[in-house]
Structure formats: structure tokens, C-alpha cells
Amino acid sequence: MNSIDWLKQPWPWYIAGPLIGLMVPLLLIIGNKSFGISSSLRHICAACIPAKIPFFTYDWRKETWNLFFAAGILLGGCITALFLADPQPVQVNPKLVTELAQYGIHDHTGLLPVEIFNWSALFTLKGFFMTVAGGFLVGFGTRYAGGCTSGHSIMGLSTLQWPSLVATMSFMAGGFLVANFILPLILNG
Amino acid sequence: MDENTDFEVRSLDVNHDNPVIKHRWTYHLKFLLAGLLFGIILVKSEVVSWFRIQEMFRLQSFHMFGVIGSAVVTGMLSVWLIKKYKVKTLSGEPIVFIAKKFSKGNIYGGLLFGFGWAITGACPGPLFAQIGTGFTVVIITLLSAIAGTWVYGKIRASLPH
Numbered sequence: 256m257n258s259i260d261w262l263k264q265p266w267p268w269y270i271a272g273p274l275i276g277l278m279v280p281l282l283l284i285i286g287n288k289s290f291g292i293s294s295s296l297r298h299i300c301a302a303c304i305p306a307k308i309p310f311f312t313y314d315w316r317k318e319t320w321n322l323f324f325a326a327g328i329l330l331g332g333c334i335t336a337l338f339l340a341d342p343q344p345v346q347v348n349p350k351l352v353t354e355l356a357q358y359g360i361h362d363h364t365g366l367l368p369v370e371i372f373n374w375s376a377l378f379t380l381k382g383f384f385m386t387v388a389g390g391f392l393v394g395f396g397t398r399y400a401g402g403c404t405s406g407h408s409i410m411g412l413s414t415l416q417w418p419s420l421v422a423t424m425s426f427m428a429g430g431f432l433v434a435n436f437i438l439p440l441i442l443n444g
Numbered sequence: 445m446d447e448n449t450d451f452e453v454r455s456l457d458v459n460h461d462n463p464v465i466k467h468r469w470t471y472h473l474k475f476l477l478a479g480l481l482f483g484i485i486l487v488k489s490e491v492v493s494w495f496r497i498q499e500m501f502r503l504q505s506f507h508m509f510g511v512i513g514s515a516v517v518t519g520m521l522s523v524w525l526i527k528k529y530k531v532k533t534l535s536g537e538p539i540v541f542i543a544k545k546f547s548k549g550n551i552y553g554g555l556l557f558g559f560g561w562a563i564t565g566a567c568p569g570p571l572f573a574q575i576g577t578g579f580t581v582v583i584i585t586l587l588s589a590i591a592g593t594w595v596y597g598k599i600r601a602s603l604p605h
Contacts, residue, residue, distance in 0.1 A: 262488070268510030271489030275511065276518025278482055280526060283539050285474050292569040296593040310597035323472040324479040325572050331483015332492075332576020339488060347495045348504040355498075366487075366574055367494040367565060367582075374581050385563055390585035392560025393568065394592025399553025399603065401544065403567045407554075408512060411544060413519025418546040422554040429558020434501030438562060 263339050265346075278405075279413050288320055291406030293397035295325040358442035371442070384441060400425065483573045492573045494565025501562055547605045553596075560592075 282288040299322070301315035344364040347355075352363070360368040376382025397403040400422045402411060408426065411419020489511060490496045500508035525531070526539055533539060561567055564585055566574060571589065574582040596603075 265490050266485070266488045268489070268507050269514055271485055271491070272511040272514030273518040274485045275482070275489075275491075276515035277522065278478065279519040280522035280531075281478055281481075282475075283523075283526060283533070284531065285478065285534055287533050287537055287539055288475070289542070292572075293567075293593075296568060296590050297597070299590055300594045300597060304594060306594075306598075308594075308597045310600055311594075319472060320475040323475040324482075325569075327476040327479020327481075328483035328486065328569055328572040329479075329576040330476070331480040331485075332487055332573035333578075334480065334576075335484050335487040335573075336577035339484065341488075345490060345493055345495050348499050348502075351495065351499055351502065351504055363495060366492055366577060366579055372494075372579070372581050377581065377584060386581065386585050387588045389560050389563030390571075390588025391592040391595075392556050393564060393566070393571070393585075394560075394589030394594075395596045396553045396555070396557025396560055396592070397568060397589075398593045398596040399549040399600075400557055401547060401549060401553070403557065403569070404512070404561075405567070405569055407544075407550075409515050409519055412516045413523050414541055415520070415523075416544045418544045418550045421546065422550040425551050425554025426558040426561060429555035430497075430501045430562040431558075432555075433559045433562035434498060437559075438498075441563075 259339075263341055265341055275409065276413070279410055282324075286320060289406070290410040291321075291402055292325060292328070293394075293403035293406060294318070295321045296394055297398060298322055354439075358439075360442075381441065381444065396429075482569070483576060486570055486573045487577060492566065492570035492577075497561065497565040549603070549605050552604065560589075 279290050282290050297311070298315045298318045301311040301313060302322075305311040347363050355361075355363075355368070360370050362369050370376075371382060371385050373382070377386060393403075400407065402419070402422060404423075404426065407416075407419040407422040412423065486492050491508070491511060496505065496508055499505035523541075527541075531539060557567075564571075566582070566585070568589065571582055571586045575586065
């Protein structure tokens, strides 16, 4: 197997995790920047729709680095899809496969279940809820918490901040609740 | 100068850069490249996969816990080394750490984000990466997230912190 084929396989946690962890010192060393992504959503609001709201009234241009970082992530997605894509579909746990089949989800080849997340599904109640309400909760929740998994769980915990531990536990609690008790109701309905 | 308690805009006071000097675009390129690297890692490690997130919340796979856990350990070690050896930035500035203040938002907002994470299978970083891989409908998820951020900003004075 040549090295490109090897790279195309899914990367195991013990490779991916440390690499992600190294983003912390990387950003600190290249410019004293605190690793975090949800703040980019705030800067976008400040740049495009500040509407005289105090929370968005600051010099967002000083945080341009964060927007370039986010743009880089998007490009990274492009490059991976074009050159490093895994030829095999994601290997999903059989128990999950069974559960998802109940909801009409059979296609595991994409990053997300195409049966739910597609342009025409947006016009169904289920699709609309999953995409729009889900997205809204991500944006609202991360701002209210003051960070996402990058800012709190990775950066915050790396710098031993207990508010980040509280936030991380809340992320997990919320996710466990919805994934196990609410999502089945939504996906079945 | 007023004490800056809003850490996300901290660059206003700890950034050594003279506000009058405008950076050449090459300054920002390094952050684009860092993001590129991060995006590749996110996609290749399947952190951006809705299916992997569902497995995580159902305790059906160790993978995501391994990723987050080893990332945190690596981050902790790096920060410790930076502090111990007083590592400086590329431009020779000392590296500064700002303490995050606790707020009830850590709990309430955290739970709400958790709900959204389980539904969409993504946190903000993966949203950008997913769009990059060609999953265009996620643009709507991202726009909804921006809307959520905006609404938070508008009503935050009436929320418990």
C-alpha cells in the first residue's frame, strides 16, 4: 500500500487526537491565539449584522485570524474530499445501523445521512427541524456557553479551566439526552 | 484602559500589534494554513461524521472519546511545556493565557449546544469542513447557527449568567 492509500484510510483516534491537541500550541506559537471556532460565528455577526447590539460592537477586524482559520477548515474539507477521500463507506456500529434503518436511514456513505440532510428535505418538517433548529441550537448554545468543543473541551481543558470542564460536561449531557431520548422521536415522526 | 473581560476580543489589549499597522495579507495566510491542517484532520478522523457522533452519544464506540481525550492530554502537555520553557511566539512575544470566567451560560448554553450537536452531528468546526467536502445543505445549518449566535447576542441581557 503506498502512502497516499494509507492516508486515505480513516485515521485512528491515537493519531487524530494528538494532532488536534497540537493545534493548541500551534496557534499560540504562530500568534498568541486561543484555539476556538465558535467565536467565528460571532465575528461574522459583528462584521455583517451588528445591528447596534453591544455584543457585536467591537473591532472584529482584529479577530480576522479566526475567520481565516475557519476558511482554512473549509478548504481542508475540500482538499480531503478531492485527494484523500476514503474509498470505503464509514464503518458504522451494527447496533446503530439497525436503529437508523428504523428511521429510513440506510445510506452510510456520506458524512451525514443523505435521507435527512438534503436540499429537498428542508421543506419537510423533519428535515427543517434537523437542519435549521439543530443549527440554531449550535450557534445559540456555543455563544451562551462561551465556546464549543474546540474552545472549551480542547483549549479550555488544556489550560486547566474549570468553567470549560463544566461546559464540556454540559455539552455531553445535552448530547446524550437528545441522541438517546429525543432524536428517536424526531426521526420516527 | 478598561479591564477586558471578554476573552474572545482580547486581541484588543494583549495583541502586541500596533492598531495603526495594517497586516499584509500574508500575515493571515498562516492561520488559513493552520485551518487547512485542522480541516484535513477533522475529516480524516471522521470527527465530522454524523454517524460517529451518534455512536459517541450511544456509547457504541470509543473513537470520539479517544480523539477528545488524547487531544486534551496533548494540549495539556503542550501548554505545560510552553509555560515551563517560557516559549515565545514566532514574533518573539511572550505567550499569554487568559482565564475564562465561569458563567451559568457554561451550563445552560452547554446543554443547548449539546442538543444541537446531537441533532446535527456537528460542532462549528465540522460545519465548515462538511461544506468544504461538498455537503452543501450544511450551508443552511451554518446560517442557522449564525442566526442562533445573533439571537443570543440580542437577548443575552435577559438570560441568566
